Amino acid sequence: MTLSRGFALLALSALSAAVATTDARVSASAGAGTPAGPRLKTISSRVHAKGASLVIEATEPVAYIATRPDPLTVVLDFRNVATGGVANATAANAKSPIAAVSVEPDDSLGAPGSRVRIELTQPVAHRVRSDRNTVVVDFDKPSADGALYVRPARSAAPDAMLALASDNAAGKTNSAAASVEDRKSSQPQPIQDPITALGLNKHAAAPQTAGARTIQPPTPPVPTPGDTTQPVSPQAGRRYQGHPISLDFQGADLRAVLRTFAEISGLNIVIEPAVQGTVDVALRDVPWDQALDIILRANKLGYIVDGTIVRIAPLSVLADEQSQQRKLQEEQALAGELRVLTKTLSYAKAEELQALLTKSALSQRGTVQIDPRTNTLIITDLSDRLTTATELIGTLDRPQPQVEIEARIVQAAKNYARQLGVQWGFNGRVDPALGNTTPFAFPNNGSVGGRTGGTQGPAGSQVPTAINYGVPGATSAVGLALGSINGAFNLDVALTALETSGNGRILSTPRVTTQNNVAAEMTQGTQIPIQTVANNTVTVTFKDAALTLRVTPQITAAGTVIMLISLENSQADFTRAINGIPPINTQRANTSVLVSDGQTTVIGGVFVSNEQYQTDKTPGLGSLPLLRWLFKRDLTSTNDQELLIFITPRILKG
Numbered sequence: 001m002t003l004s005r006g007f008a009l010l011a012l013s014a015l016s017a018a019v020a021t022t023d024a025r026v027s028a029s030a031g032a033g034t035p036a037g038p039r040l041k042t043i044s045s046r047v048h049a050k051g052a053s054l055v056i057e058a059t060e061p062v063a064y065i066a067t068r069p070d071p072l073t074v075v076l077d078f079r080n081v082a083t084g085g086v087a088n089a090t091a092a093n094a095k096s097p098i099a100a101v102s103v104e105p106d107d108s109l110g111a112p113g114s115r116v117r118i119e120l121t122q123p124v125a126h127r128v129r130s131d132r133n134t135v136v137v138d139f140d141k142p143s144a145d146g147a148l149y150v151r152p153a154r155s156a157a158p159d160a161m162l163a164l165a166s167d168n169a170a171g172k173t174n175s176a177a178a179s180v181e182d183r184k185s186s187q188p189q190p191i192q193d194p195i196t197a198l199g200l201n202k203h204a205a206a207p208q209t210a211g212a213r214t215i216q217p218p219t220p221p222v223p224t225p226g227d228t229t230q231p232v233s234p235q236a237g238r239r240y241q242g243h244p245i246s247l248d249f250q251g252a253d254l255r256a257v258l259r260t261f262a263e264i265s266g267l268n269i270v271i272e273p274a275v276q277g278t279v280d281v282a283l284r285d286v287p288w289d290q291a292l293d294i295i296l297r298a299n300k301l302g303y304i305v306d307g308t309i310v311r312i313a314p315l316s317v318l319a320d321e322q323s324q325q326r327k328l329q330e331e332q333a334l335a336g337e338l339r340v341l342t343k344t345l346s347y348a349k350a351e352e353l354q355a356l357l358t359k360s361a362l363s364q365r366g367t368v369q370i371d372p373r374t375n376t377l378i379i380t381d382l383s384d385r386l387t388t389a390t391e392l393i394g395t396l397d398r399p400q401p402q403v404e405i406e407a408r409i410v411q412a413a414k415n416y417a418r419q420l421g422v423q424w425g426f427n428g429r430v431d432p433a434l435g436n437t438t439p440f441a442f443p444n445n446g447s448v449g450g451r452t453g454g455t456q457g458p459a460g461s462q463v464p465t466a467i468n469y470g471v472p473g474a475t476s477a478v479g480l481a482l483g484s485i486n487g488a489f490n491l492d493v494a495l496t497a498l499e500t501s502g503n504g505r506i507l508s509t510p511r512v513t514t515q516n517n518v519a520a521e522m523t524q525g526t527q528i529p530i531q532t533v534a535n536n537t538v539t540v541t542f543k544d545a546a547l548t549l550r551v552t553p554q555i556t557a558a559g560t561v562i563m564l565i566s567l568e569n570s571q572a573d574f575t576r577a578i579n580g581i582p583p584i585n586t587q588r589a590n591t592s593v594l595v596s597d598g599q600t601t602v603i604g605g606v607f608v609s610n611e612q613y614q615t616d617k618t619p620g621l622g623s624l625p626l627l628r629w630l631f632k633r634d635l636t637s638t639n640d641q642e643l644l645i646f647i648t649p650r651i652l653k654g
Helices: 003-008 011-021 159-169 254-265 288-298 315-334 350-360 383-396
Strands: 040-048 051-058 064-070 073-079 098-105 113-120 126-131 134-140 208-210 213-215 244-253 268-271 278-287 301-306 309-314 339-344 367-371 376-381 402-430 446-449 454-456 462-469 476-483 489-508 511-515 520-534 537-555 560-572 584-596 601-617 632-652
Touching (some): 040 098, 040 113, 064 126, 126 278, 244 288, 254 268, 254 278, 254 288, 278 288, 288 301, 309 315, 339 383, 350 376, 376 383, 402 520, 402 537, 520 560, 560 601, 584 632
Parallel strands (some): 268 309
Antiparallel strands (some): 126 134, 208 213, 244 278, 402 462, 402 511, 454 462, 537 560, 601 632
């Protein structure tokens, strides 16, 4: 059938149920044979500044379907509405885009049925609206140049639906109203009627003319019956190319509405028995493929295209069928004959690939066994799965590049100590033998002096020390001795000082070669024996006090090396030993760095600084302003240790 006939039959199915719930109704003939049901009363047109309007008045509210078979024709179908003797009309106003209006009965729309065909002078846009008993078709103002338009030849089925069937028959997922992209046909394109004037409106689907060249719409490929089918659910966000239609009905049967789109598309549509319900539609100038998409989505429906047959069913039904088909295909695939494949590995370990093959390459019936002695995999599975497993093994069983890691370990130490001390010694006697006495009978004589030892005076005499804050092992000392002639009073003073400083550096350069993603470890230090007694049994264990460097390299595709570095520095502190067992001071650092091949990275910050300040003084006297330095001893010490590690990776090639 022609496209005009296909669109004219739009009301065959939809209005059969739609009109049942609208105000349109059919009753038996009455009186002198005049239909008692709704009928068309008058048709008039008027021209205004924005264009023109065609007013169709009926005896009561009626339902209609508006279609546009071609850019110069607008058709309104009224089901179960009599023509009422309305005559055809021809527009006489040259400013009106309406060329002619014809009214004819159409039994295919029901008994009675009416069709109003509006012929246009130019392809202007139109809009349809209804108000009670009146249906108004508004047309835009025609262009001033008055160009003519020639109708092109059309095929029976719109391009959008044919392309939809072709795409889905090839296994492509589309929506019910999917947009049809321009595609080139392998068949020669027939020459159709050229367009002799410019000015296509937005609804025209005819070939476009650029200068003297005629551009024809491509012919979509015709699907074959043996093509695979795939369920499709309607989706939003599509581009629509179907011809615009207007639908206005309430409570229409859903199955009848879907059958209407079979007439539009020219395809065979099969509707599942589970598709039930009614639908309310009020659309104006909407592409028919978009209208179908919206109706399917609103009712949770999808479709399957098999050749030129479109099967519409609920999404849940299609999902269940697809799941059952997948399950059946899997069962059929697993029913094949099992084969055994042995593969001896050269570089990879069979234990490592066993779990990977089981999860990634084998079926449910497949098994993998290993022979550790020969590093061989024994695989049992279907033929196609064995092929997949062989390809995977070939990809993984390859030699890994190696990395040489050079580490330069620098341990720097700096210490400084300073001590200042003073010693006082004196003695004095009151004795008549020395010529000094007291005016009392008691005490008549006495003596006073230090009691903490002796201070060596400059003359070699020993004077008892009263304040002894000397520096042990002092390398610098100054002494002063004072005394009377008769030895009644002697005073010795000794100032001692000691200052030490030192610097040290320990440098080691270990090297190790390891494979990609395999950890390398370097350790330098001592083991401390720890003795324990339990149940009269002496047990000796050893605790590491060492510098340990652990590096795991990973070679990237860009030729760089990612290194996971773990550094631990443990040292025994014998100054705080308990029962001869020293505690272990530990410093630890973990990091990940990206280094180019042959470049060096440094790990620093493992720094320890120990500062000590100590003061020994005589209570009271050691706090006197200015004089306190004569009654105290000061000790200052600083000990700094720093650990620096320079790591250089080198990729070994070949």
